[in-house]
Amino acid sequence: MDQSPEAPKQTPMAKEIAARFREKITGPNREYEPGDRLPAARTLAKDLGVQLMTVQSAFGQLRDEGLVLTQQGRGTFVRDPSVPLGTEPGSSPAFTALASELSTIHDALRVLGERMDRLERLVDTETPPSP
Template sequence: MDSSPAAPKPTAKDIAAELRREITDGVREVGARLPAARQLAKDRGVQLMTVQSAYGQLRDEGLVLTQQGRGTFVRDPSVPLGTEPGSSPAYTALASELSSIHDALRLLGERLDRLEQVVGSETPPSQ
């Protein structure tokens, strides 16, 4: 992006879209560290909060993870969301909730199987 004073400054959405394209196109590989937020803000001529917001968007989408003191990295899509250090708290909570729902559905399925066996073993009334 052009960072000249006359050029419009990119928004967090613009920066996130550019990084998202780079990630999905394979320009930034799994495990690759994204630029430090301060440096990217300086390079783009935007406030630090703008870059932090862009990184937050990508983290909420499950594309990157942030490790305190280390940086922001492209996450491995084969690893279940919410299980790595630095995962979005929203995805961590969602993964936990989905696990609970999965367990409840499994138990309900087992109960239904038992009920069907009981009902199926009863002899129908004679006419």
């Protein structure tokens, strides 16, 4: 009898799990649409034979890339790309901080633009016409 030993099944690393789901979310044959829930991390960890932290790390990578949102007690969902980053519950803390900072900068630029407009109007009304 010719029995060749099976190659041991390799357990995927977090970056490999993230790559699989990235393809399922953004690839041409996507399996997940915006709003779809990804498998529960515990269930996926058991199915893949990896530690829960490995799956959580993979989902964290996808969240940091802006592809998914994690909602405490509800799960991980594919993010709608039409919604501005950092504005949804479950957004990456980095994106939330960035969105807040950008909003502050936008407001400051708007105020500065209004001040420039007023200054230009003042200059135009005070400058005598050229001879």
